Amino acid sequence: MSVNDIRVKMIPIQLDKERHLKFDLNAFAELEELYGDFQTAMDAMSKGSIKAIRAMLWAGLIHEDEKLTIKQVGSMIDMTNINEIVSAISKAISEAMPKVDDEEKNA
Numbered sequence: 001m002s003v004n005d006i007r008v009k010m011i012p013i014q015l016d017k018e019r020h021l022k023f024d025l026n027a028f029a030e031l032e033e034l035y036g037d038f039q040t041a042m043d044a045m046s047k048g049s050i051k052a053i054r055a056m057l058w059a060g061l062i063h064e065d066e067k068l069t070i071k072q073v074g075s076m077i078d079m080t081n082i083n084e085i086v087s088a089i090s091k092a093i094s095e096a097m098p099k100v101d102d103e104e105k106n107a
Contacts, residue, residue, distance in 0.1 A: 011092040013085065015076040021060035021092035030059045042093075045086065053082065056089045 010020035028038050034055050035041040044052035058073040077085060 009092070009095040011088055011095065013088045015081075019061055019064060021057075021088055022063045023060055023093050023096040024063065026063065027059040030062065031055065034059075045089070050082075053077070053086060053089070056093075057085055060089060060092055 008022060008024045010022045012018055012020055031038050031041040035044065035052075041052055041056060045056050054070060054074045054077060057077065058068065058070045061073060062068055
């Protein structure tokens with residue numbers, strides 16, 4: 001993987017105000033600290049864990065405000081916007097992952 005493969009893209013999301021999700025190395029490290037590894041966090045979110053959704057959202061937002069707490073992020077979520085939030089988190093994580101080209105798929 002070359003440096004050109006690293007893709008950090010910010011995804012806008014409307015919460016208490018417009019914010020931007022960004023899953024860089026710091027965000028992944030925070031999730032690893034909370035869950036032991038990133039895949040466990042993803043598995044918990046995909047199973048619908050409210051705690052995991054809140055943690056993933058927090059990890060994606062702390063680049064804008066390092067003092068933002070998980071509980072503050074939790075107050076930005078309610079059951080009317082949770083599906084939109086999960087979708088935005090998934091998109092932001094997908095955008096952060098290196099592209100796999102056809103040569104790598106066939107290797």
